[in-house]
Amino acid sequence: MSAESPESASPVSSTPILQGKRVLISGASRGIGRGIALEMASVGAEVTINYHSNEGEAEDVVRECEAMGTTAHAVGADISDETKVQELVDQACERMGGLDIVVSNAAYSDRHLMLESDLDEFRRTIDVSMWGAFHLVRCGARKMVDAGNGGNIVVISSPHAHMPMPGAMAYNMAKAANDQMARTAAVELASHRIRVNIIHPGWIDTPGERKFFQEETLQTEGAKLPWGRLGQIREIGRGAVFLCDPKSEYITGSTLTIDGGIQLPWREMYRVEEARREPVGS
Incomplete structure (x- = not known):
């Protein structure tokens, strides 16, 4: 007897998998947020693209999404400000007629050793990368709960959540908080059929990386990674989809x-080559 569920036995549909879904993505004018917006649009979703200061780039993403046959909107808001986040969510719901998916992506990072950190920059990292994520998840979840139709929340976190990268204490702290926030939200929202999941991107080829590294460094060091290159923004988008x-x-x-x-x-990968050279039974 087959163990397949009725769903797994059904024929494959040609309808885009997120057709009719309404998506809000924070920090989506460039980088990973842009990649997520484009992938969501490519599978039929209507997309609201949040930006902080890059309005022109956000409008470019809108045009790219609309070229795929969907509807897109750009809405500016400082994600660290709870009032502005509520206005963002309200505006997104007004324009799209509701909200099915929220992607918390916006982040900020300033890199200095703890003993040398400028506390204003340290606080800005926490305000955007931790509090901003919380404000968006909570405001978005409230809309979904009120609508009663379930939903999805995706939190773009980072391996920094558990890898204590030197020079990035505030960002490490914020991302660790993001992970625990998302898992707790998943427990609290399960009864409302709202799923909450986390994505840990690796080293991704984004404009933000140019804040910390020269182009030559990105290409040279990226080639040393196990897969031989930096990740691409739409690869993260496909994960969100x-x-x-x-x-x-x-x-x-x-x-x-x-x-x-x-x-x-991966810094120990040379041991794989050593093992290959050792004779069997040595």
Whole structure:
């Protein structure tokens, strides 16, 4: 007797998997947020693109999404301000007629050793990367609960959540908080059929990386990673689509790592070559 569920036995639909879904993505004018917006649009979702200061780039993303045949909107808001986040969510719901998916992506990071940190920059990192994520998740969840139709929340976190990268204490703290926030939200929202999941991107080729590294460094060091390159923004977008796919409805409170193996013990990969050279039985 087949163990397949009725769903797994049904024919494959040609309808885009997120057709008719309404998506809000914070920090989506560039980088990973842009990649998520484009992938969501490519599978039929209507998208609201939040930006802080890059209005022109946000409008470019709108045009790219609309070129795929969907509807898109750009809405500016400082994600660290709770009042502005509530206005953002209200405006997104007004424009799209509701909200099915929220992606918390906006982040800020200033890199200095703890003893040398400028506390204003340290606080800004926490305000955007931790409090901003919380404000968006809570405001978005409230809309979904009121609508009573379930929903999806995706929190873009980081391996910094558990890897104590020197020079990035505030960001490390914020991302660790993001992970615990998302898992707790997954527990609290399960009865409302709202799924909450986390994505840990690895080293991704984004404009933000140019804040900390020269182009040559990115290409040279990226080539040393296990997969031989930096990740691309739409690879993270495809992960977000997977988590929000109705066929993934049994996944909640989980972390999807998309990092080309960066969290593997890749600095020890030479040992693999050593093992290959050793004679059998030696």
